[in-house]
Amino acid sequence: MNINARELSMKILLDINKNKAYSNLSLNKYLVDVKERKDENLIREIIYGVLENLIYIDYIISKASKVKMKKIHPYILEIIRIGIYQIVFMDKIPESAAVNESVKLAKKYGHKGTIGFTNGILRSISREKEKYTSIDVNDKMKYISIKYSHPEDLVKIWIDEFGIDFTQKLCEANNNRPLLNIRINTLKTNKNALINSLKQKGIETVDGKYAEDCLIVKNPFAITETDEFKKGLFTIQDESSMLVAQIMNPKENSRVLDVCSAPGGKSTHIAQVMNNKGFILSRDIYPHKIKLIEENVNRLGIDIIKTEVYDALKRDESLLGKFDYCLLDAPCSGLGLIRRKPEIKLNRKEEDIESLSNLQYKIIQNVKDYIKIGGFLVYSTCTILDKENIDLIKIFLKENPNFKLVDIQDRIKNKEEFSTLNDGYIKLFPHIHKTDGFFIAKMIKER
Numbered sequence: 001m002n003i004n005a006r007e008l009s010m011k012i013l014l015d016i017n018k019n020k021a022y023s024n025l026s027l028n029k030y031l032v033d034v035k036e037r038k039d040e041n042l043i044r045e046i047i048y049g050v051l052e053n054l055i056y057i058d059y060i061i062s063k064a065s066k067v068k069m070k071k072i073h074p075y076i077l078e079i080i081r082i083g084i085y086q087i088v089f090m091d092k093i094p095e096s097a098a099v100n101e102s103v104k105l106a107k108k109y110g111h112k113g114t115i116g117f118t119n120g121i122l123r124s125i126s127r128e129k130e131k132y133t134s135i136d137v138n139d140k141m142k143y144i145s146i147k148y149s150h151p152e153d154l155v156k157i158w159i160d161e162f163g164i165d166f167t168q169k170l171c172e173a174n175n176n177r178p179l180l181n182i183r184i185n186t187l188k189t190n191k192n193a194l195i196n197s198l199k200q201k202g203i204e205t206v207d208g209k210y211a212e213d214c215l216i217v218k219n220p221f222a223i224t225e226t227d228e229f230k231k232g233l234f235t236i237q238d239e240s241s242m243l244v245a246q247i248m249n250p251k252e253n254s255r256v257l258d259v260c261s262a263p264g265g266k267s268t269h270i271a272q273v274m275n276n277k278g279f280i281l282s283r284d285i286y287p288h289k290i291k292l293i294e295e296n297v298n299r300l301g302i303d304i305i306k307t308e309v310y311d312a313l314k315r316d317e318s319l320l321g322k323f324d325y326c327l328l329d330a331p332c333s334g335l336g337l338i339r340r341k342p343e344i345k346l347n348r349k350e351e352d353i354e355s356l357s358n359l360q361y362k363i364i365q366n367v368k369d370y371i372k373i374g375g376f377l378v379y380s381t382c383t384i385l386d387k388e389n390i391d392l393i394k395i396f397l398k399e400n401p402n403f404k405l406v407d408i409q410d411r412i413k414n415k416e417e418f419s420t421l422n423d424g425y426i427k428l429f430p431h432i433h434k435t436d437g438f439f440i441a442k443m444i445k446e447r
Contacts, residue, residue: 006079008043009043010078020343023343046082050082060125064121064124072117075110076114076117080122083118087126102118135147148172153349153350173339178434180220180236181214183242184234185232186272187271189233191213224236235300243412244329246411248273249273251278255281256327257281257326257370259312260330261284262293264282268302274304282306285310293305313363323370325378326376330380330388333385334383335385336436337382337436337437338430364392375444377403377445383437388439390425403444406424407421408424
């Protein structure tokens, strides 16, 4: 099948920007028929490049176009965005090719007026790149917002919480592509054996910095097609997420409840730590997500996990006081995942964060009673806002004095890089730790 990478990129961007599809899911859907590695690489580069720089690209369009953005046809807008991304950010593609390919697409999806419009804008930007790419604002918040393509509301929240310099470095890091992280399945192999096995296939890896079972993959193309993946010798998971089971550190033959489990990365890792001995109840509200957990469980060769469809907001009287460990990997704003899903920064609203914080608190108040006295509650999110993290935990502890944060210093490699481990929680940031933004707290139920 002859694939036009730019045309397919246009369709994917329409799916993401118009239909609010997740970038990873939309890519997977459209890339099924793409067989050439160079085509897939170009499409991924364009999609993530445009999404990471969308506000900046649209700023450039607004300077170059007399037509207001909302009046540009959605197809033509995506074609121009793709063209600008190639001209401004992609050195390996000649600017003339970027313009000509965009005009060809405009001919196919537009009319005479939109063809000239597309050609005119892209040629103007190509001729006077410095004029159109300069950011003509004095306000530091607005500059950061445009330069790193994060909405002003989000930049303001971060500046208020972290300060200007921290926010600028964070936004810059959010636009850097993360390397793929994989978790060794210690039930089937060990680190050295997996490193050597992947190396024989030309796949280079380095050790994770904080998680014991982490390998960072330098060249991960088609890694899920390898025998090692199919046989369950590893799974894909960010290093920050691996720290959840590492910090929980459940003993063999324990009873563990994972209340928001899908797609099962943390549940399966917990099973690993327990050497596949004990019992884990992994729940999620959506049946199709339960299937994802079961697929992971089967591939990794785990038999101590039972899955159930269940709403974490509903109190289950049959579970009261039954578990040694409970994990609440809470629904959150996902603002720690922007490097992987850049559309998150474009779609997340301040009122969403307030709503999610309320939801998180309702769930944690609900699940606390499932834990035995002397048992542990681990709370985690893939966001960086204190409102969803330590502020929420402090409120919970104040209202539940029978719970107390426990020292987790002995659970992290390179622990000297974190200042809060003896306080019972850890915060990770993309620009500091080169991981997803993440939060984990561990509490004991004393009475």
